[in-house]
Amino acid sequence: MRKRVTLADVAARAGVSTASASMILNNRQGTRLSAKSAERVRAAAAELRYRPNHAARSLRLGSSRTVAFLSADVTTTRFASAMIQGLLREADERDHTVLIAETGTDPARTEQALLTMLDREPTAVILGFMEARKIHVPPVPSDVPVILVNGASDEGHPTVLPDDHSAGRRIAEALADAGHTDIAIVGYDPNRAPDWGETVTIGARFAGIDEVIAERRLRVAGYRAPRWEPDIGFDGMNELLDSGATFTGLICLNDRLAFGAYQAMQLRGIRIPDDVSVVSFDDDIIAAHLRPALTTALLPYEEMGRRAMEMALGDGVDAAHIVVPMPLRVRDSVRTLPAGRSRRSPGRPPAGPTG
Template identity: 30%
Template structure:
């Protein structure tokens, strides 16, 4: 039996008139009420009639991009790549910054659905909890049912059956090159400033770095691992905590460049020289990595290329194919040298 408007109203706990207003979009409805109705529509796979079905699959040509933090140069570079490709395709891009908040991310997805976005690109880390994955899977089904194409850039799918294209980076390859460089210079007491716990990028980078170090014969000591949040200030705070703990280390490897820049500032604040006393590395190769003194040794991610490939993939017609994995590259600058006699004595103190 076909699902009726009344069925949707009962499921959402509202009147049929309210359901009609949400579907038509021609009357103001409270956000919480609208979300309930939209969820009921998705859950019941409700379509009003042939005209509504046609509207359901119509798109506006809009490209919606949801980023964790628009101020972070990592996301800015990816956004540049998307914007450049969109301009060539004569598509309008709307950038949304969720501040890594799940509810904001979901709200933006619903806004983009109401605007009949042709493509939605989710950029950056996602929460790792099961509740988030379940809710995101529902939003993905809604996007697909509406005819929108979904691309995940720098994040895994919420489940193995997610209908989405994927662009990611060879994190393990980059970690292996970085770990080999650091260990080959004689560092064995390596501290690590990780990304935020419970989010995919932070977990992925920590795991691959630990694996890469292990392959070089060095174990990542849990006592030398401090979590940050990918901001410069969290790099400062992490190194302050490491120093206050009395831990011994000759190198600090950070999960991104912003935290590495903060780590360098905290070491200078403590009267330590980089790299003579402590070496420092990052990941991403944001523009400021080459402008600081000393220049930051890091793993370069092709961020703008990831943005370009994400949008190109959305229009390729092959969005259910194998994930696109972009190569990474070790960039050696001046922030890593062999441990000095002074740093070796500090390590043994």
Template identity: 50%
Template structure:
């Protein structure tokens, strides 16, 4: 004999247990403004709902409130790569804390952001986020009038609300960290590629170098520089070798990003040089591997998770919908030494 499925508790069940009308219970459980019900009554209703295991019907709530409590999130490789995946965690965490569900759409490297955005808006999402793996300028998709839209890790040519990492201050903090520790003979592997000055390629990297250049110039420092074709470990290995051969007196190197830095570790090992005893190394991004290499890599963290959270807060009205820059905290590990320590002079 088939077992019957237990009946799901209803609003009327909660009202009977709490000794109140269904209308009053609805006001309390849906947090509707303007209710004159006492806090004691509200506590009684919540206790009754908990005792019965009552859960509101999302579909009924959506019809009643005119909202689906669903956010659309369109990604261009964020879900496919380890680099920016923290953004998804931030979006999901913030949405959950606001009682919202997230619908994800992934377009990959060459898919249509506009097409994916339309698919999600057809599902009546309350707002739309677009998250980019690499910060750049895009053309905003055509969206229904009045639908909130926030871009995470990018900008639009139309000037929509967006959230970005504060790369300029990160560049300043990286340069200042070396200067504060007495470094004056400094090299840069991965100097600003010309293509990165195009906002459609990168909306932020040029700011990273502006910040570094400002701080070094204020200190009267002109770093040795070497450009690279790509920011990859094998490129860091090759070009760091060239820089070290051409400038053997360097006490510190700035890597364009962590991938380049990982190659520099290998270049140092190939030359029997020690980090940080023979030269210090500092970078940008804070990849997971940065905490596992030895010594650990000092690097300015890209705040992907924080950007995801802030994007949701902007979308739902908990934060101002205006261009927002989030700090890139400097994560200090063992790859940078102070020249004031006599036990760690070059070649010690």
């Protein structure tokens, strides 16, 4: 096995003392070393492929400069993995390393992974979730900050959450502003008692939608979905169409439901957005590739990861809880209705070609 290159090796190659090499590679200010000496040291470090000894550095600085990230399905889900990109970029800018463990949703695995991570004496611990939910966080030393991304804890740890309330309003307003007064919702039925389950954000999304429904006096038909997946969107859309419900606008609670709803309508010859305008949430990659491309509210995983790292490293962030905006991605799935358009069921398109 190749011997690890040390700082002394770099210094010997450059012809300077070990202390001088350390000052140059750590960008210490106020040294009297010449520019040529600094250039020789950096060239030697590159030639020898020198890597700092972080364990020794941690002892010297009194900090591991390491952040532990425990993932609940974030690492295994392409859509949510942007959270990790945000964490890593922010950590890199602050010269920190991120240790990542995937625990899924198993509390026992989460606790074991946390204990293992704490053995490395991290600067902070971040827990991230694909599906926003509340969990119990095992005990952590009081001097180690714990931040939750897209989740919350029974213990009241600081959180970074998407602004689902504003997004719910914005999505409903996108239809109302386009003249749609009769809408359908796949994934939620405001005419029945809400069932928010263990989620810590979806209730806020529903509340935002409900406010616009009340303010704009929209007429609504809803389908409560057991899962937010394409097959459920397909079945839910067919059920709404078979019920004879009248609507010209459709809200899907996520893009996967919208994908299924698109298929159901297109198989029946219902045109989007000519017959039904569609809006959704998440901005999954499929949203831009649907035809027509889907108007949807971005779930800002990357920005949430970045803000969590800021909080973890104490970068002047005093807030205990942060909500991150969910920008509206306006595409081609919403049509502005002409004034006075008559109501009709989208399941009964007018006679003649529908292509």
